Amino acid sequence: MEITIKNLQYSYPGSPFSLNLPEYVFAPGLTTLIGQNGAGKSTLLKAVAGLIDFDGEIDFDGENLQDFLAKGRLTKIGYTFQDPNDQLFNSTVYKEVAWGLEQLKMPEDEVEKRTISTLDKLGLTEFKGLNPYDLSLSDKKLLTLATVLALDPAIYLFDEPLMCLDYPSRQLVSQLFNELINEGKTIIMICHDMDWVAEMGSRICVMAGGQVAYDGLPRGFFENEQLLKENGLLPPRVYQLSKMLNMATPCLSLAEIQ
Amino acid sequence: MGNHLQVAFDQVNLNYAGFDELALKKLTLHSEINKVGLIGPSHAGKSTLLYLLAGVLDQVIPTEKSGTIALDGQDLVNWLASKQIGLVLQDPASQLSGMADTVFDEIAFGLYNQGLEEAEIEKRVQAVAQKLDLEDFLDQAPTALSGGQIQRLAIASIIALKPDLLLLDDPTSQMDPLGRQHFFAWLKESDCPVIIASSEIDDLAEVCDQLWVLEDGELQMAGKPADIFMKFANDQEIAKPAAFLMGEKMGCKFDGHYPVTADELMKAAAYGNHD
Amino acid sequence: MDAAKSASSNANWTASVDPVTKLLLILFFTLAAFCAQNLVEAGIVLVFTLALVFALPTKKSLWAMTAFSLFIIVTMVVIQGLFWPSNQTVAFHLGTIDFYQEGLKHALLLGSRILVIIFSTSFFIETTTLSENSRYLEKSGLSFKQVYVLMSVCYILPQMHRNLQKIRFAQKARGIQPAKSLWSKAKTLMPVLVPLIVKSFQEAMNRSISLQLRGFDSPVRRVPKSDRTYWQDRACHRLLAALSLVLVGVKIWEIICK
Structure with missing residues (x-):
């Protein structure tokens, strides 16, 4: 699914900050929004999710946002927030994942099947009878991911999906993201982990002051010291180290090292 | 430089009241605390350990514990009574006074x-x-x-x-990369004994002289970063610093182990042993 | 508390009323509301507290609290109007259902008491600058612990309100529609209540730990300086304390005479 943005504008009430995107297209696959606090990343994500009222147009494969979401949000857009505590409210981990499926009035056995397989995918099966709030922060984050994965939407919007995850969970999530990309889903995420961004190698959109400062592949951004400095960001660790070693072409990630 | 603190855990077992599973199992460790990094997957007991050392665990949830903990030869409770402990929690907004x-x-x-x-x-x-x-x-x-x-x-x-001992529970999770860099630069230079639980493995490798690896409440290993990473080189559950992974891929070692800091990597690439 | 900051800088009369007087006003009006025997007397007390409310520079949190309490009051009116034990005289019909005068009057009396408490409390909250006024209270002789408990309304409520906004937003992203009718509002309250209560509880626990470690009840605490002056603070305290005692006396007399 292609998301086309035209003349998107949004101003925070009582703030000089405004989001201004004349034109942008999110293609199927992963696009990562990076930038400092207040650059407009969250705002853009919320606009695409239809959670705020903005000026301009956002189309989904040609269909206007309002019409797209009119038929129900659950199977269209999956959105997870930074703090998993804000999204969980059911009495057990199982019910948390099943909730969305039940809202869609799916047959019981289908709900059960999908819930169990999603929990399994995220390594949460052993917790299925527990109260979500009894889980560790990392597992809660995985749970919020599970609640959207179970619904299999066309579009995924993630606000800092790796934040709070422990190392094994990060590996798991990276793998899941690759699967979603292979399935042709459109994923937009906010991330401040440059190492991970470089590893994924997907398109990045650097935002500053409510506008797009860079749009393209990671290498073009990380090799531009001026741009990095202006946006208060650091290049990936591997890049820094390979530059220090005076490599002819500094590597962005481990995969690039001979 | 720095104040070093001697800690002695002896057969510390701890479980939360009402739960059968032990949050800390037979924790035994005698060590000097300078800059200690606490690593391991979630549910490993890292937060539990920090709260326990701060003497506030029972306020969070009633616990049953056995074993002893001593700091500088004194029982933990007595040590805490006369010292200033600093604990920075995972959720920053909730620790502000609100006043x-x-x-x-x-x-x-x-x-x-x-x-x-x-x-x-x-x-x-x-x-x-x-x-x-x-x-x-x-x-x-x-x-x-x-x-x-x-x-x-x-x-x-x-x-x-x-504080006489600074305990930090994942203090940089929400910081941007520059902020994190400044924080760890400050941490390296600070003269206070520190135990920091974090998943920023590269920064921990640069700053800490010791790493304690916890998993499922058990202390897997405590030692120098280089020794830890060499021991767990094939363990997919433990993250390794970029320098280490690069050294491993390029086949250069420093002082018998793959490099764990930027400095070591440079030296290893320049004149280290190549595999 | 930004509202409070603008209050003090605008030389609004509310800023020269000291915090103890404001707290005594809450006590006084609450007692007056409980002494009121009928709707006319309760109405008079309510009007006085409304006068306080109109002096407020911003009324944001007030509307939120009032709206919520109106929901409770309307529920009470309906239930008491239908089912109160002393119901005898029919007030009006709604189809085949009878609403009774006694129950309605009783509920409205209770409702006006709730509103009086809310209005007088929001007068305190909206015009109180945390730091400065906690210094006043400490100077007046209260221990910091007592000051903290008293001031807790000032930060707990705004924080809960902020959490509520965040959670509502996250829930909206999960397809929980903001409710229009009263009944659906009640139905959708659960998904918001659970994370709100859990979050507030966890935050309270974390705060308690943190404060303790920062020497909250330290015997060597030095009271911070305060440069603010208030209008006739001692006279106001004595007057309000005396009036409150009179009201307590009236109520006790009433109970004895019964």
Whole structure:
């Protein structure tokens, strides 16, 4: 699914900050929004999710946002927030994942099947009878991911999906993201982990002051010291180290090292 | 440089009341605390250990424990009674006093409690704000800060107290890369004994002289970063620093092990042993 | 508390009323509301507290609290109007259902008491600057612990309100529609209540730990200086305390005479 943005504008009430995107297209696959606090990343994500009222147009494969979401949000857009505590409210981990499926009035056995397989995918099966709030922060984050994965939407919007995850969970999530990309889903995420961004190698959109400062592949951004400095960001660790070693072409990630 | 603290855990078992599973199992470790990094997957017991050392675990949830913990030869409870402990929690916003109009007031809060004079308070707050890049925010309301800034504020409020032991539970999760870099640069130079639980493995490898690896409540290993990473080189559950992974891929070793810091990597590439 | 900051800088009369007087006003009006025997007397007390409310520079949190309490009051009116034990005289019909005068009057009396408490409390909250006024209370002789408990309304409520906004937003992203009718509002309350209560509880626990470690109840605490002056603070305290005692006396007399 292609998301086309035209003349998107949004101003925070009582703030000089405004989001201004004349034109942008999110293609199927992963696009990562990076930038400092207040650059407009969250705002853009919320606009695409239809959670705020903005000026301009956002189309989904040609269909206007309002019409797209009119038929129900659950199977269209999956959105997870930074703090998993804000999204969980059911009495057990199982019910948390099943909730969305039940809202869609799916047959019981289908709900059960999908819930169990999603929990399994995220390594949460052993917790299925527990109260979500009894889980560790990392597992809660995985749970919020599970609640959207179970619904299999066309579009995924993630606000800092790796934040709070422990190392094994990060590996798991990276793998899941690759699967979603292979399935042709459109994923937009906010991330401040440059190492991970470089590893994924997907398109990045650097935002500053409510506008797009860079749009393209990671290498073009990380090799531009001026741009990095202006946006208060650091290049990936591997890049820094390979530059220090005076490599002819500094590597962005481990995969690039001979 | 730095104050070193001797800690002795002996057969510490701990479980939360009402739960059968032990949160800490037979924890036994005698060590000197300078800069200790606490690593391991979630549910490993890292937060439990930090809360336990701070003496506040029972306030969070009633526990049943056995075994002993001693700091500098004194039982933990007695040591805590005469020392200032600093604990920075995972959720920064909830540790603010809620009573401060400005960032300055927030940092000063604990200093008033210590009975310091106004002039000394002013001096300390300025010094700490500078270390954590908060000088431009001193007049702002804590509620106006971003997540990463609030984390820095929470840390500032604790280090202003000049604690005898600083315990940090994932203190940089919401910070942007630059903020994190400054924080770890400060941590490296600070002269206070520190135990920091974090998943920023590269920064821990640069800053810490010791790593404790916890998994499922058990201490898997405690030792120098290089020894830890070599031991767990094939363990997919333990993250390794970029320098280590690069050294491994390029086949260069430093001092018999793959490099764990940028400096070691440079030396290893220049004149280390190549596999 | 930004509202409070603008209050003090605008030389609004509310800023020269000291915090103890404001707290005594809450006590006084609450007692007056409970002494009121009928709707006319309760109405008079309510009007006085409304006068306080109109002096407020911003009324944001007030509307939120009032709206919520109106929901409770309307529920009470309906239930008491239908089912109160002393119901005898029919007030009006709604189809085949009878609403009774006694129950309605009783509920309205209770409702006016709730509103009086809310209005007088929001007068305190909206015009109180945390730092400065906690200094006043400490100077007046209260221990910091007592000051903290008293002031807790000032930060707990705004924080809960902020959490509520965040959670509502996250829930909206999960397809929980903001409710229009009263009944659906009640139905959708659960998904918001659970994370709100859990979050507030966890935050309270974390705060308690943090404060303790920062020497919250330290015997050597030095009281911070305060430069503010208030209008006739001692006279106001004595007057309000005396009036409150009179009201307590009236109520006790009433109970004895019964």
